[in-house]
Amino acid sequence: MTCVILDDEPLALDLLADYCAQVPGLKLLGQFDEALVGLAFLQDNPVDVVFLDIHMPRLTGLQLAQLLPQPGPRIIFTTAYDQYAVRSYELNATDYLLKPVAFERFVQAVQKVRQQLAPAATPAVPAAPPVAEVYPTTPDAMFVKNEHRLQRVAFDDILYIEGMKEYLMIYTTTGKVLTLQSFRRVEEVLPPERFARIHKSFLVSMSRIEHVERGKVQVAGRLLPIGDTYRESFAALIRTWQQL
Numbered sequence: 001m002t003c004v005i006l007d008d009e010p011l012a013l014d015l016l017a018d019y020c021a022q023v024p025g026l027k028l029l030g031q032f033d034e035a036l037v038g039l040a041f042l043q044d045n046p047v048d049v050v051f052l053d054i055h056m057p058r059l060t061g062l063q064l065a066q067l068l069p070q071p072g073p074r075i076i077f078t079t080a081y082d083q084y085a086v087r088s089y090e091l092n093a094t095d096y097l098l099k100p101v102a103f104e105r106f107v108q109a110v111q112k113v114r115q116q117l118a119p120a121a122t123p124a125v126p127a128a129p130p131v132a133e134v135y136p137t138t139p140d141a142m143f144v145k146n147e148h149r150l151q152r153v154a155f156d157d158i159l160y161i162e163g164m165k166e167y168l169m170i171y172t173t174t175g176k177v178l179t180l181q182s183f184r185r186v187e188e189v190l191p192p193e194r195f196a197r198i199h200k201s202f203l204v205s206m207s208r209i210e211h212v213e214r215g216k217v218q219v220a221g222r223l224l225p226i227g228d229t230y231r232e233s234f235a236a237l238i239r240t241w242q243q244l
Contacts, residue, residue, distance in 0.1 A: 001114065005031040006038040006061070007053040007078065012099065016051050016078065019106045026110060035059035036232065039067060047073045049094070049113045054079040058233035060192040065091050066240045074113045081188065083139060142189045144170065144179040151177055155194065159220045160204040161186065171220065196237050199227035206241060 003026060005016045013031050020028040029047055032038035035056045042050065050073045054061040062084065065075050077088045080099040088096050094116060095109035141154040157172040163183055170177040187197060197203045198217060202224045210218040215226050226234055 001025055001049065001110075001117065002027050002029050002047040003049045003051060004029055004038065004042060004047050004073075005051045006033075006035060006056070006064070007031075007051070008033045008035075008056045009053070012053065012078065015101065016106070019101075019103055022103070023107060023110055035061070035064050036236075039064055042073065043069055048117060049074040049076060049110070051076050051078050051097075053077075054081065054084055054088075054192070055188065058230065059236055062087060062091065062192050063233075063237055063240060065093070067236060074116060076109045076113070083189075084192075087191070087193065142186075144177060144181060146177050146179055151179075153177060155191065155205075158190075158195070158205050159208045160202060160222075160224060163201040193240075196230075196234055198230050198234050199225050200229070206237070212238065 003020060005013055005020070005028065007013050007016065010033065013033060017028060017031055020026050029045065030038070030041055032041065036059055039059070046069075050068075052061040052065060052075055054077055056064075061077060061079070068075075075088075075091065075093045076095045076097060077084070077093050078097045078099060078101055082098060085096045094112050097105055097109055140156070141152050143150045143152055145151075153170060153172060157174060159171040159173065161183075162169045162171065164178075166180060166182075168179050168181050168183065168186065170179065183197065183203065186203065187195075190203075194207065195203055195205055204217060204219050204224065208219050210221075212218075212226075215231070216223045217226060218224070
């Protein structure tokens, strides 16, 4: 059974590669710390399973999974965040491993893939009903520090977010919220399939984009620039939104 690892953390890459080497019958064809390089490899080289990190620069694991050729490889997400579990199973992921990944848990995920790839067989005895797995409810809002209070900001209300040195200005349908926070932390909280970083100073809600033209996007009547660093990943995300 062949596999590939995509993770921007060198230690995570080394750990998973070591795990692969210990599992008989599992052959590692490549390991990549850049999502787009890994995607290019997978488009030309069919594999059985991909161990895929979620938080990666330029293109998230959830976005990459939607760009894989079909029928594609089995996906096992590996991440330090549990809030994307429900979304991962909507993408038909085989398993969802939380970091730090234990070897025993890794082997269990590999066995799930083996069972999916094995020819169907009639069991000698009736199989026991599967035990339902419980995953956290997908959040629909975040709380941000605003002056001396925590203010709830619903994801559906966000238009775009602008970086202002060490502060962020969150533009919503009901007004503006200024908070002392980093883009990196906000990107960890926002659903990556619904929001896109388009510039070092701007992050936009995909559902609020009015149009895209000449290296800019318009949101709520304002034209926002697309930075060169984010141009390719943003174009890939746009394609997942049923571009015609």
